[in-house]
Amino acid sequence: MKKSIVAIAVLAMRSAPAITLVQDGLPTATIVVRAEVLEAKPYQPARRGVDAKGGIKLAALDLQHYVEKISGATLPIVADSAAPSGALILVGASMLTESLAGVKIPSGCTSERKEEAYLIHCKDDTLLLAGNDDGPYMGTYYAVAEFLNRVGVRWIMPGECGEVIPQASTLTFADLHIEERPAFARRIWWCNQPPEMFVEASLWKLRNKMQVADVEIFSWPTDGSLSKFTPDLSLTNSRPELFARKLDGSLDTHLPNLTHPGAARIVADKIIAAIRDAEKEGERLEFLGLAPHDGMPMDHTPDTLAEWHQSFTDWVGRAGVPTERSISEEWFRFINRVAEHVVAEFPDFILNTNGYANRSLPPEGVALHPNLSVMLAQIWPDTLKPFYHPRSWHSQVIAEETRRWCELNPRVYLYNYNLTMLVTLLTPVPQVQKMAINYRYLKQWGLLGFANETRLPIMEEGIITRYMRAQLMWDPNLDLQATLDDYHEHWYGPAATPGAAFWKAIETCILDSPMLGHEDRILPFIYTPELLQTLEAHCVAAEALAVAEPYQTRVRIDRLTLDHLKAYMAVHAAEFDGRYADAAAQMRKMIEYRAQITAISPFLAMPPSKEGRAKYYGGDHYWGAIDRRDYYQDLADRMSGKTGDLIVMADRIARFALDEAAVGKALRWYEPGFDRRDWQDIDTTRPFYLQIPGTYTTNGVPYAGNMWYVFELDVPADAAGKSLQLYSPTVPGEAWTWINGQYCGHRKYLEAYIRPAPLDLDVTTLIKPGQRNTIAVWVNTGLNRTQAIEGFLGRLFLYAPKP
Numbered sequence: 001m002k003k004s005i006v007a008i009a010v011l012a013m014r015s016a017p018a019i020t021l022v023q024d025g026l027p028t029a030t031i032v033v034r035a036e037v038l039e040a041k042p043y044q045p046a047r048r049g050v051d052a053k054g055g056i057k058l059a060a061l062d063l064q065h066y067v068e069k070i071s072g073a074t075l076p077i078v079a080d081s082a083a084p085s086g087a088l089i090l091v092g093a094s095m096l097t098e099s100l101a102g103v104k105i106p107s108g109c110t111s112e113r114k115e116e117a118y119l120i121h122c123k124d125d126t127l128l129l130a131g132n133d134d135g136p137y138m139g140t141y142y143a144v145a146e147f148l149n150r151v152g153v154r155w156i157m158p159g160e161c162g163e164v165i166p167q168a169s170t171l172t173f174a175d176l177h178i179e180e181r182p183a184f185a186r187r188i189w190w191c192n193q194p195p196e197m198f199v200e201a202s203l204w205k206l207r208n209k210m211q212v213a214d215v216e217i218f219s220w221p222t223d224g225s226l227s228k229f230t231p232d233l234s235l236t237n238s239r240p241e242l243f244a245r246k247l248d249g250s251l252d253t254h255l256p257n258l259t260h261p262g263a264a265r266i267v268a269d270k271i272i273a274a275i276r277d278a279e280k281e282g283e284r285l286e287f288l289g290l291a292p293h294d295g296m297p298m299d300h301t302p303d304t305l306a307e308w309h310q311s312f313t314d315w316v317g318r319a320g321v322p323t324e325r326s327i328s329e330e331w332f333r334f335i336n337r338v339a340e341h342v343v344a345e346f347p348d349f350i351l352n353t354n355g356y357a358n359r360s361l362p363p364e365g366v367a368l369h370p371n372l373s374v375m376l377a378q379i380w381p382d383t384l385k386p387f388y389h390p391r392s393w394h395s396q397v398i399a400e401e402t403r404r405w406c407e408l409n410p411r412v413y414l415y416n417y418n419l420t421m422l423v424t425l426l427t428p429v430p431q432v433q434k435m436a437i438n439y440r441y442l443k444q445w446g447l448l449g450f451a452n453e454t455r456l457p458i459m460e461e462g463i464i465t466r467y468m469r470a471q472l473m474w475d476p477n478l479d480l481q482a483t484l485d486d487y488h489e490h491w492y493g494p495a496a497t498p499g500a501a502f503w504k505a506i507e508t509c510i511l512d513s514p515m516l517g518h519e520d521r522i523l524p525f526i527y528t529p530e531l532l533q534t535l536e537a538h539c540v541a542a543e544a545l546a547v548a549e550p551y552q553t554r555v556r557i558d559r560l561t562l563d564h565l566k567a568y569m570a571v572h573a574a575e576f577d578g579r580y581a582d583a584a585a586q587m588r589k590m591i592e593y594r595a596q597i598t599a600i601s602p603f604l605a606m607p608p609s610k611e612g613r614a615k616y617y618g619g620d621h622y623w624g625a626i627d628r629r630d631y632y633q634d635l636a637d638r639m640s641g642k643t644g645d646l647i648v649m650a651d652r653i654a655r656f657a658l659d660e661a662a663v664g665k666a667l668r669w670y671e672p673g674f675d676r677r678d679w680q681d682i683d684t685t686r687p688f689y690l691q692i693p694g695t696y697t698t699n700g701v702p703y704a705g706n707m708w709y710v711f712e713l714d715v716p717a718d719a720a721g722k723s724l725q726l727y728s729p730t731v732p733g734e735a736w737t738w739i740n741g742q743y744c745g746h747r748k749y750l751e752a753y754i755r756p757a758p759l760d761l762d763v764t765t766l767i768k769p770g771q772r773n774t775i776a777v778w779v780n781t782g783l784n785r786t787q788a789i790e791g792f793l794g795r796l797f798l799y800a801p802k803p
Helices: 035-039 052-071 139-150 195-207 225-229 261-280 302-307 328-345 393-408 432-445 463-474 480-512 520-525 529-545 551-577 580-600 625-640
Strands: 007-011 017-023 029-033 077-079 087-091 118-123 126-131 171-174 176-180 186-190 243-245 251-256 287-289 350-356 372-377 412-414 449-453 644-649 653-658 680-683 706-714 725-728 733-739 742-750 759-762 772-780 797-801
Touching: 017 029, 017 052, 017 087, 017 118, 017 126, 029 035, 029 052, 035 052, 035 077, 052 077, 052 087, 052 139, 052 171, 118 139, 126 139, 139 195, 186 463, 225 251, 225 261, 251 261, 261 287, 261 328, 328 350, 328 372, 372 393, 393 412, 393 432, 432 463, 432 480, 463 480, 480 529, 480 551, 520 551, 529 551, 551 580, 551 625, 580 625, 625 644, 625 797, 733 759, 742 759
Parallel strands: 029 077, 029 087, 087 126, 186 449, 287 350, 350 372, 372 412, 412 449
Antiparallel strands: 007 176, 017 171, 118 126, 118 176, 243 251, 644 797, 653 680, 653 706, 706 772, 725 759, 725 797, 733 742, 733 772
């Protein structure tokens, strides 16, 4: 397949094969490198310390290795000083490349890091595979990877099981000259993974022309990196005006006073000192990352609030909550001051900060210093829909804000969350169509690239998403359908058609759904019974066609993905029926399916864990498989006689009314005798906005405010004399409860992602055994519409805990 590429030149000189590398299983060409490369140790992928000689040596060894895998022939590797004859494969610059007429190998490295390039030049009996190997670049390695790609090798996922190797006893290559540069200068993602998996993952990235040595390509503005440069703590008494203030007026020693010129000067002087210290050690500090601590840092100094703060509510905040406002204006004015001082001493220095949390809104009325770079990390929005999707106001807003950032600064790059679901059970959420749309826009807007956070288990986004992300980072304007066809043909072989249909069906279901968000709490309302039936049909068809390895194993990955998804939906069906023991049993099934996927490749999945670093490797460290299994079992125990006895479970249908003006409490809507004939029935296991007309716009803006749920419970007489607890597993937002007209209690505000989010009240003195009891719950979603709080999302029940 001829790829659509970002190329300086593409010239096919003639169609006939020009060089024969292998003939009938015997080597007919020699790999040539510089003498010092031949003596070098091959590069061991690392985040720091790229070695040009080692990188070229690794490229030559990879070429030798994969040609042998294709043909069985081992091509010799010799030094350029050996005066080799016959067909030559020149890997990297050498004495022999200097005589190639009209061929200039890319080179050079500046602090802008935009010089990456490689070339493939084949004419007569000479094949040149070389690129820019200066600084952190791996151009020659990319040239070898592209050559191998052109002869049919694919690295679909890390590890040997992800390789696709064609078989041929004769290997030839036609005359060709191409030179390629990436569309995006930064093509990075990181994840928590066992150290022993790092090298294999890094090699996969390099073979797909991504980057590994991130700390040599730019400087991360990590959370809290500002603290090394803030005024010394010894100044808190003598010069407290240099420090920010917290809401209560106390000093924030981790954040400088953003409007005080002296504070900016101190930060700049410490950066200048760091640059000079590096010079003394023989290093050149070209850029530096600077960011405040994580969370919602804010300077409440009166001068800052009066002079620079604009009181915009950030998307992650709630209107009217002073600590949840945007600080973009004051932060970037402060960073401008710091940059001005530093650049006066070092004109080419780049100061890298982030637009994250309460700094992700583009600042209004602020021109950014030309030596700034901004890592934009928009953690708040929906992760499922592409830019400008008609069903997602999130995608419309995020597109325009990203475009605006790119107008403000020429070095904006994204810290995207590849992991998609920040809270997850690793069910499939492919993102190919979204990436294909977004990356083209991002290239048009001038985005510098990506430094993304991802999750180790590939099973969540699917192999196809992980693979296509790398291809699109290199060239967002590639022929999408041709690239997908190439992927499916190489990966699934005879099962390509149902294999492609399997993942497309999931993604289509996601894109067609009205649901928005970035936690898996939305997924039970996206996946449908019809989708599961469709996926089953595709799996059966693929299994019938994949009659041999490796295709059987590849189709089995999809089968296990589907079985895992079916168990996930069974978990929620059981939960919403109040069958918590069944929910726990289905969670155990999910864990077992995951173990079977892990046995195929740990890159696909890792076992869930609650221990140390391992809890991050599994990808579901918060409210993950173990948490949910144990929680459902705990609920079952409360009802089964082990730790409690079920008294009565409320019907899943309750009476419901919106309370936009918050008058319900004053008008005593909670009274048993209140007339609710005009109220609506609502299913308490589905978000209210999917049921109540007018509470969800066509582009996904939900109602925000107050609402009432009223339940009628017939409590048996034998509940008399027992301690009674009212419980519901999931009521996000804020809640107040009345029992039979008597106030019972308040459950504090909980953000939408928090689980469990129970309503848990001692109602012993308020319940009337042997009678019908009226339970009224007043729920407030909070004013942050980005979270789309669901209201009640689970069954309400009364149980008697064991003493």
